[in-house]
Amino acid sequence: MNVIKPGQTIGILGGGQLGRMMATAAKHMGYRIAVLDPAADCPTAQVADVHIQAAYDDMKAAEELGSYSDVITYEFENVDAEVSRFFESQDKLPQGSLSLAVSQNREKEKGFAEKADIPVPAYRIVQTYEEVKAAIDDIGYPAVMKTISGGYDGKGQFLLRNEADLADTEKEMADGHYIVEQWLTIDKEVSQVFTRDQQGKISFFPVAENVHRDQVLFTTTIPASLEEDGKAEIRKHTEVLAEELGVVGTFAVEWFVSEGQVYFNEMAPRPHNSGHYTIEACNVSQFEQHIRAIAGLPLLPVHAFPAAKMINVLGRHRDALLQSLDKEEVHLHDYGKKEARSQRKMGHVTIIGSSLDDIAKKEPAWMRDW
Ligand code: ADP
Ligand code: MG
Numbered sequence: 001m002n003v004i005k006p007g008q009t010i011g012i013l014g015g016g017q018l019g020r021m022m023a024t025a026a027k028h029m030g031y032r033i034a035v036l037d038p039a040a041d042c043p044t045a046q047v048a049d050v051h052i053q054a055a056y057d058d059m060k061a062a063e064e065l066g067s068y069s070d071v072i073t074y075e076f077e078n079v080d081a082e083v084s085r086f087f088e089s090q091d092k093l094p095q096g097s098l099s100l101a102v103s104q105n106r107e108k109e110k111g112f113a114e115k116a117d118i119p120v121p122a123y124r125i126v127q128t129y130e131e132v133k134a135a136i137d138d139i140g141y142p143a144v145m146k147t148i149s150g151g152y153d154g155k156g157q158f159l160l161r162n163e164a165d166l167a168d169t170e171k172e173m174a175d176g177h178y179i180v181e182q183w184l185t186i187d188k189e190v191s192q193v194f195t196r197d198q199q200g201k202i203s204f205f206p207v208a209e210n211v212h213r214d215q216v217l218f219t220t221t222i223p224a225s226l227e228e229d230g231k232a233e234i235r236k237h238t239e240v241l242a243e244e245l246g247v248v249g250t251f252a253v254e255w256f257v258s259e260g261q262v263y264f265n266e267m268a269p270r271p272h273n274s275g276h277y278t279i280e281a282c283n284v285s286q287f288e289q290h291i292r293a294i295a296g297l298p299l300l301p302v303h304a305f306p307a308a309k310m311i312n313v314l315g316r317h318r319d320a321l322l323q324s325l326d327k328e329e330v331h332l333h334d335y336g337k338k339e340a341r342s343q344r345k346m347g348h349v350t351i352i353g354s355s356l357d358d359i360a361k362k363e364p365a366w367m368r369d370w
Helices: 017-028 059-068 081-089 098-103 106-115 129-139 163-172 228-245 286-295 315-323 356-362 365-369
Strands: 009-013 032-036 050-052 071-074 123-126 143-147 157-160 178-182 188-196 202-204 208-213 216-222 249-258 261-268 307-314 331-334 345-353
Touching (some): 009 059, 009 286, 017 286, 032 059, 059 081, 071 286, 098 106, 098 228, 098 261, 106 178, 106 261, 123 129, 129 143, 129 163, 129 178, 157 163, 188 286, 228 249, 249 286, 307 356, 345 356
Parallel strands (some): 009 032, 032 050
Antiparallel strands (some): 123 178, 143 178, 188 202, 188 208, 188 249, 208 216, 216 307, 249 261, 307 345, 331 345
């Protein structure tokens, strides 16, 4: 295995906040960073040594990124297949392309979990309005229809509560495949972020509990309010998926808990928003473990503070956050994005505490308006 040493360069496909936090972790360890992203002054470019400003599927630009980089990683799953194959053929993509192919397609993703005997919500793959109606006949209301690929933060999703919603989908549907899923009554949402190294050793972060508002992640908290058995079941299922996919690097699996039963929701072949708490709450962050894995360094054993909460900062919270900076005792992360659109993730804050009660006392005032 090729060990990447301080002074060598890590190339990142995608220049958002995940790339930025990977880059800052890598910088602490002495690596140089090259990033490929079409946006000028994107979050990662602000902390990178080299920025190649081009489209993600521009092969010439990918080749240029490769020429600067000793190893390549990605911060999002919608990496162009030709680009990932190119880096794989150069032996520069330790994460491989299988996790990408599976996680960028909800049909493959659900099928993969089912094949591993992991429970998933009832679902049907559809392409036409007639097929949506047939899916609803089978699954019933409420259901949710999602685009097969390209969706994030609830984008590309339609809730089907009744016949009126169903009729609306006829107008909304574009060409392509969708998945129609049973809408579960969710008791809890949790995620398991972990890292797997190139020898196959896995290091788990604590199971974290996630609260979404309008399908966007609002908070992530540890410890998750789940029995030890439930956490063990999640780790066991996650490990099976990790082995089957041959994961390398940091990876996240999202789970629903509904009426005491654990269901697979989706996975991300990269560091995840629900793992940002690890930056301050653990001895090693999801980003540092990721860099260690792709650089061929051993993973560190994970230790965590007793309690932590991460709160996302969207564009609509930014002003309140900035006004109360001098009053709140929180760890601040700002992604350096200029344009504060209402639903856009601008940053996050993390609270560390001795217990969940202790955390509750430190919650910033602006989060009540989330
Ligand atoms: P995204 O790629 O946008 O994160 P998800 O499939 O994770 O898509 O959906 C976003 C959120 O929507 C979930 O975290 C959950 O809160 C809600 N959701 C999605 N699918 C279901 C479902 N089948 N039942 C209940 N809630 C769901
Ligand atoms: Mg999700």
